[in-house]
Amino acid sequence: MPKAKETVLVIDLQALEHNYHFLKSNIKPQTKFLAVVKAYAYGSDAMLIAKKLEELGVDYFAVAYTNEGILLREAGIKTPILVLHPQPLNFHQIIEYCLEPSIYAPRILREFIKVASEQQQKSYPVHLKFNTGLNRLGFWEKDVDYIAEQLKGREELRIVSVFSHLAASEDPAERSFSEQQIGSFKKIYANVKAKLHGKPFRHMLNTSGVINYPEAQFEMVRCGIGLYGYANDPKTDALLKPVATLKSVISQIHEIEPDETVGYNRAYTSEGPRVTATLPIGHADGIGRHYGKEAVSVLVNGKEAPIIGNVCMDMMMIDITGIPCQEGDEVIIFGKQLSAEQQAGRAGTISYELIAGISQRVKRKIFGV
Ligand SMILES: *Cc1c(COP(=O)(O)O)cnc(C)c1O
Numbered sequence: 231m232p233k234a235k236e237t238v239l240v241i242d243l244q245a246l247e248h249n250y251h252f253l254k255s256n257i258k259p260q261t262k263f264l265a266v267v268k269a270y271a272y273g274s275d276a277m278l279i280a281k282k283l284e285e286l287g288v289d290y291f292a293v294a295y296t297n298e299g300i301l302l303r304e305a306g307i308k309t310p311i312l313v314l315h316p317q318p319l320n321f322h323q324i325i326e327y328c329l330e331p332s333i334y335a336p337r338i339l340r341e342f343i344k345v346a347s348e349q350q351q352k353s354y355p356v357h358l359k360f361n362t363g364l365n366r367l368g369f370w371e372k373d374v375d376y377i378a379e380q381l382k383g384r385e386e387l388r389i390v391s392v393f394s395h396l397a398a399s400e401d402p403a404e405r406s407f408s409e410q411q412i413g414s415f416k417k418i419y420a421n422v423k424a425k426l427h428g429k430p431f432r433h434m435l436n437t438s439g440v441i442n443y444p445e446a447q448f449e450m451v452r453c454g455i456g457l458y459g460y461a462n463d464p465k466t467d468a469l470l471k472p473v474a475t476l477k478s479v480i481s482q483i484h485e486i487e488p489d490e491t492v493g494y495n496r497a498y499t500s501e502g503p504r505v506t507a508t509l510p511i512g513h514a515d516g517i518g519r520h521y522g523k524e525a526v527s528v529l530v531n532g533k534e535a536p537i538i539g540n541v542c543m544d545m546m547m548i549d550i551t552g553i554p555c556q557e558g559d560e561v562i563i564f565g566k567q568l569s570a571e572q573q574a575g576r577a578g579t580i581s582y583e584l585i586a587g588i589s590q591r592v593k594r595k596i597f598g599v
Pocket residue numbers: 266268314395435436437438452453454455456
């Protein structure tokens with residue numbers, strides 16, 4: 231990997247390929263694989279990631295919002311794209327760009343039927359989302375009758391799949407709750423099959439679900455975080471490879487006296503003589519305030535250097551006392567050598583938030599094509 235000369239997010243497509251094959255090895259060969267590429271593919275680069283996964287033969291993509299799906303279509307992605315959380319305002323574009331909406335509430339169903347019918351659609355592919363305990367998005371089981379009534383005698387829509395989402399798939403203490411969700415999903419599906427036309431397929435598992443509930447793979451699984459190298463579990467993490475490495479550089483080195491302060495609000499005071507380095511990365515790049523005040527360290531020539539004082543909008547300062555380094559040297563914030571899971575954990579958050587939060591200001595660089 232070439233040394234960074236500014237703040238960059240290096241994206242390793244070989245790591246992605248490795249993670250994809252690892253996750254595939256945990257599901258039955260006939261189970262379809264949906265790759266979740268929402269939020270710029272968890273903060274990496276949706277286009278690069280989707281292109282690579284399409285080459286590898288992924289069956290489906292999912293994004294959260296319609297505009298994310300449009301970007302993929304404009305980049306030439308041909309694989310079916312499920313939009314997990316569309317709004318009625320987007321329905322014309324959903325159809326224009328051949329995106330497949332999640333239909334998650336009676337209002338959404340009515341509005342989508344209206345647009346599909348105006349556009350004289352026939353068998354337009356949609357997916358029914360059911361709530362089994364996360365209480366976030368989805369129909370209730372009792373809505374099946376309402377859905378059947380709305381679709382009766384209509385040909386505009388075709389229900390491609392029925393799905394739900396686990397609330398705590400990564401948490402062994404919540405196993406009985408997860409099993410209860412899986413049970414109610416099966417019941418809902420039987421009801422859907424009995425009352426609606428067609429033979430939709432089923433999906434329920436995210437990355438941790440694939441690892442912890444292999445019996446609930448059904449016909450497809452939906453993996454996000456695992457593709458990017460994290461799995462909410464140290465044993466699985468060890469078998470995955472982080473796709474994104476966030477690097478920066480030392481802009482300037484300062485030697486400070488005892489009892490000097492560093493940064494805004496003078497949040498750091500030197501106890502003795504210290505050497506500090508300023509890096510061109512801050513809040514606006516995705517590094518939150520909780521990473522400062524020595525909560526988290528970064529790597530300078532293989533040595534840990536704590537982030538001192540308050541992180542600024544475009545900069546942060548680290549303590550490099552005793553670390554052989556110079557201005558222009560590379561600094562690693564997270565990645566292969568320093569997992570985003572660990573870094574996020576030290577700041578009181580999770581890998582998802584750290585990696586998905588790296589802003590579009592940070593240049594993306596491909597590695598391992
Ligand atoms: C984001 C998301 C996923 C992916 O979850 P991971 O834990 O990242 O694998 C799957 N399904 C739904 C509905 C999601 O919103």
